[in-house]
Amino acid sequence: MNIYDISKKAGVSIATVSRVLNESGKVSEATRQKILSIIEETGYTPNAFARGLGLNTMNTIGILCADSSDPYLASAIYLLEQGLRSHGYDSLLCCTGYDHAAKKKYLDLLLSKRVDAVILVGSNFVEAEAEKNQYILEAAQEIPVIILNGYLEGEQIYCSLCDDYEALHASTRRFLESGRKRPLYLYRALSYSGQRKLAGFEDACRDLGLQREDFHSACVNGSIAETRDFLEALWEKNSFDVILTCDDEMGIGALKFARSHGISVPHELSILGYNNSKLALCCDPELSTIDNQLSFSCTNAISLLIRALEGEPVPARTVLSAKLIARGTTDEPFFSLI
Amino acid sequence: MNIYDISKKAGVSIATVSRVLNESGKVSEATRQKILSIIEETGYTPNAFARGLGLNTMNTIGILCADSSDPYLASAIYLLEQGLRSHGYDSLLCCTGYDHAAKKKYLDLLLSKRVDAVILVGSNFVEAEAEKNQYILEAAQEIPVIILNGYLEGEQIYCSLCDDYEALHASTRRFLESGRKRPLYLYRALSYSGQRKLAGFEDACRDLGLQREDFHSACVNGSIAETRDFLEALWEKNSFDVILTCDDEMGIGALKFARSHGISVPHELSILGYNNSKLALCCDPELSTIDNQLSFSCTNAISLLIRALEGEPVPARTVLSAKLIARGTTDEPFFSLI
Numbered sequence: 206m207n208i209y210d211i212s213k214k215a216g217v218s219i220a221t222v223s224r225v226l227n228e229s230g231k232v233s234e235a236t237r238q239k240i241l242s243i244i245e246e247t248g249y250t251p252n253a254f255a256r257g258l259g260l261n262t263m264n265t266i267g268i269l270c271a272d273s274s275d276p277y278l279a280s281a282i283y284l285l286e287q288g289l290r291s292h293g294y295d296s297l298l299c300c301t302g303y304d305h306a307a308k309k310k311y312l313d314l315l316l317s318k319r320v321d322a323v324i325l326v327g328s329n330f331v332e333a334e335a336e337k338n339q340y341i342l343e344a345a346q347e348i349p350v351i352i353l354n355g356y357l358e359g360e361q362i363y364c365s366l367c368d369d370y371e372a373l374h375a376s377t378r379r380f381l382e383s384g385r386k387r388p389l390y391l392y393r394a395l396s397y398s399g400q401r402k403l404a405g406f407e408d409a410c411r412d413l414g415l416q417r418e419d420f421h422s423a424c425v426n427g428s429i430a431e432t433r434d435f436l437e438a439l440w441e442k443n444s445f446d447v448i449l450t451c452d453d454e455m456g457i458g459a460l461k462f463a464r465s466h467g468i469s470v471p472h473e474l475s476i477l478g479y480n481n482s483k484l485a486l487c488c489d490p491e492l493s494t495i496d497n498q499l500s501f502s503c504t505n506a507i508s509l510l511i512r513a514l515e516g517e518p519v520p521a522r523t524v525l526s527a528k529l530i531a532r533g534t535t536d537e538p539f540f541s542l543i
Numbered sequence: 544m545n546i547y548d549i550s551k552k553a554g555v556s557i558a559t560v561s562r563v564l565n566e567s568g569k570v571s572e573a574t575r576q577k578i579l580s581i582i583e584e585t586g587y588t589p590n591a592f593a594r595g596l597g598l599n600t601m602n603t604i605g606i607l608c609a610d611s612s613d614p615y616l617a618s619a620i621y622l623l624e625q626g627l628r629s630h631g632y633d634s635l636l637c638c639t640g641y642d643h644a645a646k647k648k649y650l651d652l653l654l655s656k657r658v659d660a661v662i663l664v665g666s667n668f669v670e671a672e673a674e675k676n677q678y679i680l681e682a683a684q685e686i687p688v689i690i691l692n693g694y695l696e697g698e699q700i701y702c703s704l705c706d707d708y709e710a711l712h713a714s715t716r717r718f719l720e721s722g723r724k725r726p727l728y729l730y731r732a733l734s735y736s737g738q739r740k741l742a743g744f745e746d747a748c749r750d751l752g753l754q755r756e757d758f759h760s761a762c763v764n765g766s767i768a769e770t771r772d773f774l775e776a777l778w779e780k781n782s783f784d785v786i787l788t789c790d791d792e793m794g795i796g797a798l799k800f801a802r803s804h805g806i807s808v809p810h811e812l813s814i815l816g817y818n819n820s821k822l823a824l825c826c827d828p829e830l831s832t833i834d835n836q837l838s839f840s841c842t843n844a845i846s847l848l849i850r851a852l853e854g855e856p857v858p859a860r861t862v863l864s865a866k867l868i869a870r871g872t873t874d875e876p877f878f879s880l881i
Contacts, residue, residue, distance in 0.1 A: 218556060220550070273624075273636075274617050274618045276612075279614065279617035282611045284612075286638040287640065298637065298638065299624075299636065300624040318635070430824070454821070461827075464827065483614070483822065487822050488825045489799075489802065489826065
């Protein structure tokens with residue numbers, strides 16, 4: 206069944222069928238209904254329409270990610286692409302950068318390419334301001350939208366994410382229970398997962414009876430060297446005995462600072478990264494880090510997507526628990542942490 | 544001018560125009576010629592055709608890369624995407640993996656999405672076996688093809704690459720001139736740039752009068768830990784005083800090996816990475832490395848592409864020279880190396 210058959214069956218021109226499918230141009234309501242009922246009857250889809258024109262758009266999934274040079278996002282993209290291919294789907298990826306307008310534009314581009322579904326990779330796609338997420342809700346009216354490591358409520362939106370709150374809460378608690386008294390948490394941005402991590406850290410500090418002046422958090426949006434320099438400046442006013450970070454790059458910056466100041470790690474200072482990326486294996490000692498189960502999360506995202514495309518019921522949210530990887534920058538008894 | 548105008552002007556149905564554009568279905572030769580001459584007369588393009596159907600395909604560049612989880616390739620993708628956007632182009636990226644059939648399939652997919660040009664990122668797209676590059680030559684008959692860090696000769700193929708041969712030749716020479724006597728070169732694969740690097744290393748060793756038994760190279764396709772373990776096994780039979788590597792990850796593996804064996808770096812053993820990636824900043828001492836000017840190379844690739852799309856003359860090959868970044872794992876007088 207292709208567009209020619211539809212037009213023949215409806216007794217209208219192909220242009221009319223095309224206008225109905227694209228909701229563009231004038232078509233009488235009666236004709237519109239007639240075409241739509243034939244389409245429904247025959248199971249014909251706009252994808253098949255595009256294929257009929259030689260534009261092969263079937264079995265293609267769009268992937269949006271902010272920044273492929275972020276090693277964490279880059280790994281996710283690769284895992285998703287490989288997983289989708291094993292299910293017979295091709296992927297089209299757009300790297301959007303962090304600008305809101307660009308994200309929106311790229312989602313539109315993927316829709317115009319008639320992808321079967323879209324995966325948004327990274328929590329930075331979900332903004333605190335509800336209005337800014339409108340374009341995602343609109344896309345979800347057309348095709349299933351999977352969000353990896355973010356959460357947004359909406360029809361046909363399915364989220365696969367790590368319990369970042371619990372990961373930060375449990376590890377902070379363990380540090381404090383082991384005798385650490387002056388924790389610092391370093392983060393980059395308050396995306397959905399960024400907020401969850403910070404809340405987990407602060408709640409754990411309060412739960413363990415720390416006073417507001419005894420625990421600190423700071424936003425450092427920079428490289429390894431910038432994190433190190435930031436700590437140089439901060440250290441004059443405060444000293445800390447444990448630094449938790451929102452990613453491994455920042456953890457390594459903290460380790461560099463400790464080394465340049467002759468602070469013994471982990472004896473005087475424990476350092477914990479996040480993401481269990483390749484970077485955490487490069488430093489010496491190797492960085493203890495939180496593994497947010499990216500590989501599982503990607504596998505899960507793909508199975509949500511396949512189910513959604515097959516019209517099966519899909520849970521709106523799947524939350525995986527993180528795992529602590531104890532290496533050389535912590536000596537707390539962490540093995541049973543999470 | 545859109546497909547409706549073409550069909551009106553030709554006095555035929557849209558379906559007929561579509562069949563001519565897609566070279567599918569039966570159309571009489573007279574009608575075909577009539578439509579083609581109107582198309583030529585009006586400057587109408589298949590892209591505009593697709594746009595007329597609501598498929599916005601103009602100003603979109605396809606990017607193919609083997610593996611976005613490789614930090615070097617991931618950075619290139621990001622730089623290209625940002626650069627293209629500043630020129631008003633969107634990008635569609637496909638991560639192909641290393642399988643030849645998948646690379647071909649994805650290039651076909653991008654062509655079917657009617658991209659204006661394609662950028663192949665990474666030298667692994669150009670195979671030693673000429674037959675395996677046929678699909679690239681065929682794509683270049685339709686649209687301009689830019690190859691980043693690889694070289695393939697062909698009409699409408701434009702290559703932006705780093706002089707990997709000279710980078711390895713010059714650095715090896717400098718190590719030997721400074722008194723190192725037992726060099727080892729570690730590589731992953733013999734892609735185009737892989738071959739150039741190995742040849743640069745071997746030629747420099749021969750040029751400086753080393754005997755064949757005095758210099759070694761080995762293929763290690765593995766992680767940091769696997770590189771370290773590989774060296775453990777190799778070291779029993781040989782010892783080396785300088786290790787050059789094809790990427791920073793391997794350089795860090797060599798550094799880990801040296802540390803676990805109590806070998807002093809750089810005093811007893813010099814280590815040189817390649818790519819100047821983020822990884823090289825994570826270890827301690829930081830890794831000396833070769834900067835193959837990725838950022839320049841991406842900027843250059845984009846300007847080749849823009850010129851090609853505008854019909855300007857474009858050089859088939861642009862070769863940039865590399866730059867040595869001397870950090871803590873070398874003590875040779877490198878500052879004026881390259």
